[in-house]
Amino acid sequence: MREAGNPALHRFAVLTACCTFLLIIAGALVTSNQAGLSIPTWPFAYGSVFPPMVGGIRWEWSHRLAAGAVAILTAILAVYIWVRESRQWVRILGVIAFLLVVAQALLGRFTVKTFLDPPVSASHATLAELFFIVTVSLAVFTGKWWTGDVPQLHDEESPRLFTLALATSCVILVQIVLGAAFRHNAFGIIPHLIGAAVVVAMVFWTVLAVATRFRKVRDLRVAARYLEILLGLQILLGGAAYWAVLAARDAVQPTPLYVTITVAHVAVGALTFASSVFLTLRCYRILKPSHEAHTETSTERALS
Amino acid sequence: MNRKFVCWAAAFVLSAAIVGCSKSSNQSSSEGQSAAPAATKTVDMATAGSISGVVKLDGAPPKYKPINMSADPYCVKANPNPVFPDEVVTGDGGTLANVVVYVKSGAEGYSFPTPSTPVTFDQKGCMYTPHVVALMVGQELQVLNSDNTTHNIHPTPADNREWNKSQPPNAPAITDSFARPEVAIPVKCNVHPWMKGYFAVLANPLFSVTAKDGKFEIKGVPPGTYTVEAWQEKYGVLDQTVTVAASQAATSDFTFKAQ
Known part of the structure; x- marks a missing residue:
């Protein structure tokens, strides 16, 4: 207990x-x-x-x-x-x-x-x-x-969902580093764009794994939903932010539109990272390798 | 999990520290720049000539929107009429202001005393006056604040020491100088991000900055053949070879193409 x-x-x-x-x-x-x-x-x-x-x-x-x-x-x-x-x-x-x-x-x-x-x-x-x-x-x-008390569920597939979610969080962290480096003029946009493609692939894989393996586990499903919604929003903001950066290149001062879009991109990026870590922690708490797993008292509570 | 999580956190901190400490290897890289050839001759003013001319823009100048100074009420009050950026300032007939025209090469054999008169760079009406100043290596620069608001003066050189100082209203002039030639050092105010100007630091005193009529005159040029360069912040540089005869005035006009 x-x-x-x-x-x-x-x-x-x-x-x-x-x-x-x-x-x-x-x-x-x-x-x-x-x-x-x-x-x-x-x-x-x-x-x-x-x-x-x-x-x-x-x-x-x-x-x-x-x-x-x-x-x-x-x-x-x-x-x-x-x-x-x-x-x-x-x-x-x-x-x-x-x-x-x-x-x-x-x-x-x-x-x-x-x-x-x-x-x-x-x-x-x-x-x-x-x-x-x-x-x-x-x-x-x-x-x-x-x-x-939360349910302890089996995850017998490979890679384990926890591993997948952890890898996604790490990839998002790398993407944040690349985005910060671009924003602070350390290097160009290409690494950040490649990072975005990798993040999209990893999030898609992770969300798909949740949907196929643990569709009925509400705690995981909701966390995965947060992640995919925030990522979708972040991709849109990323495109808008890059457009804003190009449009503001010759501007004499930062425009309100540029400031709003770029700040929103940073903020939603932080939330995307947080939602990925949130999913990772939930996976860790709920899912156990098959040799460790055992069901505790309130398994049903987590199932919708 | 407990140990795992702590390990992850430690790894993250370590990575950030490594990235953070990787700085500054390039900050002092310009310290050992090669010196110019030894200058032995002094200019005989009795035979010195001059180079003069007009700088023009071929084509229409860019159209700018008025600067939005609402970030600082003082700046709004100080400018009842719309203010436009000084990036491209033209006069009648396409004459171009704020162009630095200077002897780029050919005068290396001469030694020139550093002018004792300081160059002043004022902050007035939340704009730089003048927009571009030229000065010789080692010559004193005086930065004034005629405004009743705080500015910070932040030159961002590539080959000189970077500095950033704030200057409240009524503060004494900030004085500094630059150790190496550099055309041109951008200078900005981070309090008022529209404030942008340039310091052109030159190896000799053979330079001039055009006014709105586009005219320049470089005096005290010893007889000889020189490469004269005109620098403009948006349009880049133009070079010309100019020969100055003893006690004569040479003419050299420059025309930048509008982009």
Whole structure:
């Protein structure tokens, strides 16, 4: 029998994950508005906590304030988990989340000090997504679904659905790195386009495996549905974002349309990654290799 | 699962750190650029001539939309009339402004003192004035802020040291200089992303920047044959070979093709 979850802790983890998602949007707004270097000093704006909120300073300073708020939330979450959580690996993950947000802040400083050096900026964008995934994972691990009884099902086919979902998550991560590298001028669009094709193939394979092997398992079916919807939206946004980048190439300043589309592409990319990891975690929780699998008490609950 | 997950997280962090640390190998790569041939001769001003001419644009200039300055109320207030980008500025008869015309080669054997007069680059009405400045290697650049709003000045050179400084209203002038020739260094304000200008850093003082009438004049040119280059931010460069006789004025006109 598994221990009952802590609803308050879970809610706080969800809050932290949601705020992290908003922070990713704030960061994307900085990049799309070309405001990353509008405040040459770090962490304060030339010694001030209240700089004039005009032009690019609005985006950059808002991003830093949001980052500070998320760092505080993460620190509280890590302590909260450490105090109230009995699972050692969840406690360690809470500490990792805190270390990641600190590393991300230092990387943010590094982007300012290196004048947005492409590898540094791309790393900052990538680490943001990894941190987001850790906060999403903590929200999942502290939730009632994870800590409660769930069915243990066989997965006798090869490759296992868990392996497939994990591989898809890794491919999406690589695609995020390629997208960040393109966005921060490290290299061209071709690698990102190839990555998109691979992601589509992997997601299609994974979703198909869910549909054919576990059509009646609602927990997996719903997670796979999130993934395919978000991927479809992301592909459309990707095409629109590339068009926006080309259209804005000779523009004297970022246009609202360019900013909206590119920020949406970053945001939905983060959600696509999160949904893939969510499916992976659900697969891990529910599916066991045939030699390990045994059915627990509430198998029927998960079946629609 | 527990150990697996922690391992994955550690691997992710490590990868990000590796990518992050891979920077800056190219940042100092320009430090060891080869020096110009040793300059031994000084210019005899008694025999020096000049090169003058007009720069024109063949074809219609691009049509620009007015700049949207709504991101900063001060900028809107400072510009009651629509403001257009300075990328291509033409005068009557297609004359072209903001073109740097300079002696690219042929003067390497001469030594030129660095001008003691600083070059000023002002931020006025949330635009750069002038849009393009030319200065010699080592010559002092003074950046002013005549606006009642904060700017940041961020040159993005390829062969010189990059810097980024903020300048609030009434702040003292920012002074700096560049160590290597570079035509031209883009400079921008990240607070006001429409603000874009250029610093043309040259190896000698034989240069001129055209005004709206497209005219330029390079004085103090020792007798000899030179490659003269005209640089424009959108249309690139044009080269001409020009011979200057002792105490004579040579003429050289340039015409860029509109794209």
